[in-house]
Amino acid sequence: MKLFLDSANLTEIREAMSWGAIDGVTTNPSLVAKEHRDFFPLLKEICDVVNGPVSMETTCRDCSGMVEEGRVFSKLHPHIVVKCPLTKDGLKATRQLSAERIRVNVTLCFSPSQALLAAKAGAYFVSPFVGRLDDVSSDGMGVIRNIKTIYANYGFKTQILVASVRHPLHVVEAARIGADIATMPFTVLEALVKHPLTDAGLDRFLKDWEQLPPEAKQWKSTASKPPNPVSVSATSTG
Numbered sequence: 001m002k003l004f005l006d007s008a009n010l011t012e013i014r015e016a017m018s019w020g021a022i023d024g025v026t027t028n029p030s031l032v033a034k035e036h037r038d039f040f041p042l043l044k045e046i047c048d049v050v051n052g053p054v055s056m057e058t059t060c061r062d063c064s065g066m067v068e069e070g071r072v073f074s075k076l077h078p079h080i081v082v083k084c085p086l087t088k089d090g091l092k093a094t095r096q097l098s099a100e101r102i103r104v105n106v107t108l109c110f111s112p113s114q115a116l117l118a119a120k121a122g123a124y125f126v127s128p129f130v131g132r133l134d135d136v137s138s139d140g141m142g143v144i145r146n147i148k149t150i151y152a153n154y155g156f157k158t159q160i161l162v163a164s165v166r167h168p169l170h171v172v173e174a175a176r177i178g179a180d181i182a183t184m185p186f187t188v189l190e191a192l193v194k195h196p197l198t199d200a201g202l203d204r205f206l207k208d209w210e211q212l213p214p215e216a217k218q219w220k221s222t223a224s225k226p227p228n229p230v231s232v233s234a235t236s237t238g
């Protein structure tokens with residue numbers, strides 16, 4: 001399973017990359033607007049930092065505008081995946097861009113029927129928003145299960161990118177279902193790492209280690225000593 005960071009913040013992206021934790025990045029107009037920077041240079045920098053797909057969202061409602069933006073975005077960097085919304089115009093744009101071999105992430109997906117249409121239009125990723133479904137008392141992860149079944153039934157190649165992830169259990173459930181990717185904010189990625197028993201266990205190990213006298217903890221000087229020449233020659237002569 002791949003993990004993406006849902007962020008346009010370079011500090012967060014660099015930190016997550018340094019953990020070896022993320023395989024790509026998703027952005028949207030709201031996330032980009034928070035950075036108060038010029039859109040294009042920011043996305044280019046993100047693409048240079050991330051060794052994987054970076055989703056960049058179109059910012060209009062009509063098919064021709066999305067196609068025009070998508071063509072320009074795709075030339076910015078080979079990592080770019082163009083995001084189109086799950087509307088009739090978005091599906092038309094997805095079909096056209098996919099036919100030009102431009103990868104499309106169909107976003108704002110809230111139902112299995114929408115996901116079926118995204119796959120038929122040739123989407124590279126489909127992004128069902130589980131957290132926003134949960135917010136309105138719908139079963140977000142249930143939608144992921146249904147999409148997984150439908151795609152498996154017919155061999156659709158579109159990858160399921162679980163989005164609007166709010167907590168670690170969304171990620172774990174997405175993995176159990178076999179979703180291809182989960183994208184999450186940095187706070188959720190951090191929450192995946194944490195466990196109180198890990199912290200307590202490390203505190204105990206380090207406290208016990210302090211009980212050893214200093215001379216018994218001289219690993220640096222021991223490790224840097226050259227091997228004993230007598231024992232080396234004894235081994236090599238048999």
Ligand code: G3P
Pocket residue numbers: 006026027028129131132163164165183
């Ligand atoms: O990038 C799309 C999605 O992940 C947004 O999440 O938390 O705004 O519903 P959220």
